[in-house]
Amino acid sequence: MAVIDLHQAAGDERSLSAAFVDSVLPDLLVHYGLERGTVLEQAGIDPAVFQDPGRLLPLLDVMRLFLVILDACGDPGLGFEVGRRVRPRSYQVLGYVILASRDLDEAIARLMRFEKLSGNLGRTERHDSDTEVRLEWHCPVEGEPARFVREAAITGWVTFMRPLMPADAAPLEVCFRHPAPPDAARYQAALGAPVRFAADFDGVRLAPELLAAPLRSADPGLGRMMEREARVLLADFDAHGNLVSRARAALYRRLSAGEPSIEGVAADLGLAPRTLQDRLRRQGQPYQEVLDGLRRSLADIYLRDPALSLTEIALLLGFSESSAFSRAFRRWRGTSPVAWRRRRSPT
Template sequence: MPPVLDPALAGSDQSLSSAYVATVLPELAAHYGLDSDALLARAGIDPRVLAQSDALLPLVDVLRLFLVVLDASADSGLGFEVGKRVKPRAYQVLGYVILASSTLGEAIDRLVRFEALSGKLGSTRLCRDGDQVRLNWYCPLTGEPGRFLTEAAITGWVAFMRPLLPSGLAPLLVRFRHGAPQDEARYPAFFQSPVQFGAEHDGVDIAASLLDTPLNTADPGLAVLMEREARALLTDFESGTNLLSAVRAQCYQQLADGEPTLEAVAGALSLTPRNLQARLRKQGMGFQEVLDGLRQSLAELYLQDPALSLTDIALLLGFAESSSFTRAFRRWRSMSPNQWRRRG
């Protein structure tokens, strides 16, 4: 069984672009000799979601998927292997506005300003120190999830930027706060630079002079258009694309008092029920679908805890009785909660 996640993650408003997962998963599965569809099924993710390039996957679903891969691969460097397979299309508009940038410095500036477009999994900051520049990654999670996200983010930076720069350019140093993984030698081999584990910061150090390096894909005309598009998308992010995450977070908070209602969630978000439902429909979802998705994610996490009875789980999910929970779970997974629990 994959490592158990904290159920509170299901109430987080953090997310990741479905385009990112759709881009890296096939190559990652092939690398480990696994089947992508089987991994998605095990994690409870509908493959059709990955076909929606502008959709965002909740953080808990992203982590469940990659912890399923971790369970099957037993590779503590999973995040590193994910990051190696990042392509521009994984970041959609963010990727293309970076591609069109004139210099590495301009590309990094746009990464920092627009990274929320790919989800809200962490934040990037640029720190200058004399003739060196440090690009730091700040991840709010710890443990195995934090390790995975950090390695995927930092390795992804290098995998993304390397083809855009003249050959031979590499970071001065790559830093990870966590300990060294299995097969540590593959890290400096990929980064083409020293890698420090147990460091004080997560990120990469580069020579400040590299910020003026022209990108092979520079396109000033396209950059203007993509910058405009990125700004518009960022403005709409909280009120539009990220609305699903906000609704999930509110539903999670209200589950302790019973079943969340459209009216209560809308009020918490300073919206009318009609307005909230209309905006959810624009995202291809309804309120009940969002609530059901949250409950399913939580149910599968709670079922991994043997100390929780079905009655306990039903109450945690806001159901009035365990039979209602069992019927809902059969609808989600075509099996009873106990059958799911016994899968191991």
């Protein structure tokens, strides 16, 4: 487990939709011969989060889940395998508004406009010239896990769009900034386009004439309807943001100073305490649940670090003493932090 990278993700407000994760996870686990319940338990993910298709998973939880899978499979192409399993339903409204687009040009415009709806994880930029259209994806994750996030996003783009295009339509090149993996040949075979590693950007290069290619799934009526729905969802997202992730980030910044109060977190977010509590409840995650969820996630990370004592972990989580942490951990996991750490320590 890359403890330091996960630790940095704890205070990040970015997120990914639970619907995306749930759409790729079943086939991915079958591919690697893993059991869903075991993986979710090891990642500390409550299966109930997938019952709400509108739920957004904080970046910390997404990274923990896929790093658990990486620990089990050891496949450097994990992100690529995630992207290969993307389907229109993976992106929900964003996917269907793209699906109904007139042509690739309109699909790209809608992707960039409504990208936040898939979870506000990364950002796409478009650069046009006489010879090519370049779509660049800016990844928020640094360090070794970044390659998996980049490959999942960009492979997902190509996997999603290729069946909608004419049979002979393909990107000029699919580009990744990280070095090539040992089995790079599988990338080109699956994506049907040249793949360049150690490139100067993450994304795809397209021929300008490809933009006018009509999509096989084009449906102007459905497109207009889905775009109206996407505009409403985007306005709500811009007005309130992913409040749960913002609250988690504010809580993370306050944890090491002791038990974080809702008054302090609300002040950090520019809200009245009652307003914050009401909005979190409307999103299905009351304040205490958000705090417990963050502490639970961080506890799993800290317990993997043998350099941290239980007392140090308790203080990092905002508990006044290790006994309070132990009681809370038993409530979350049904076992003691010592036993949890022992089960997950390398033999």
